Amino acid sequence: MPIFEVAREEATRPGTFFYHVQDGLHYHRSHIRQGSTYYNCVLAGRGCHGRATYDVVDGFVHTTPHNHEPDMFYPDEMALRRAILRRCERLEYMDYRRIIFEEGRRFAPEVVARVTYARMRTSMRKAWVSNFPTHSQPIWWN
Numbered sequence: 289m290p291i292f293e294v295a296r297e298e299a300t301r302p303g304t305f306f307y308h309v310q311d312g313l314h315y316h317r318s319h320i321r322q323g324s325t326y327y328n329c330v331l332a333g334r335g336c337h338g339r340a341t342y343d344v345v346d347g348f349v350h351t352t353p354h355n356h357e358p359d360m361f362y363p364d365e366m367a368l369r370r371a372i373l374r375r376c377e378r379l380e381y382m383d384y385r386r387i388i389f390e391e392g393r394r395f396a397p398e399v400v401a402r403v404t405y406a407r408m409r410t411s412m413r414k415a416w417v418s419n420f421p422t423h424s425q426p427i428w429w430n
């Protein structure tokens with residue numbers, strides 16, 4: 289039975305996405321050729337060669353095996369990371385750990401365990417700096 293329902297969810301960087309068919313394997317879109325869409329595993333950077341294709345006849349098909357187990361928590365992990373980074377982009381003046389704690393309350397413990405301060409602080413700082421008004425004068429407290 290071909291699968292035609294492909295979920296598209298926002299990744300951590302604004303305007304980037306990942307795709308999946310609710311089976312624990314997640315992809316970034318690679319390219320489109322002759323009516324087929326090609327996907328690479330989101331863990332390609334860590335050496336996974338997992339691939340998939342989509343077309344209107346065969347639907348979504350995993351074409352190259354992955355070197356890891358399916359991960360059902362990945363979408364929630366991305367959602368939590370996204371929520372945290374969006375708050376940093378809004379330049380909230382709040383301790384990073386506090387933001388992680390507050391956003392994490394909406395997620396399962398398995399997800400929260402992965403989104404630690406140690407893993408998030410660099411990208412949180414980048415998100416914060418990315419929206420900082422670069423041409424404004426510094427603000428001084430007196």
Ligand SMILES: [Zn+2]
Pocket residue numbers: 329330331332336337338354355356
């Ligand atoms: Zn993979």
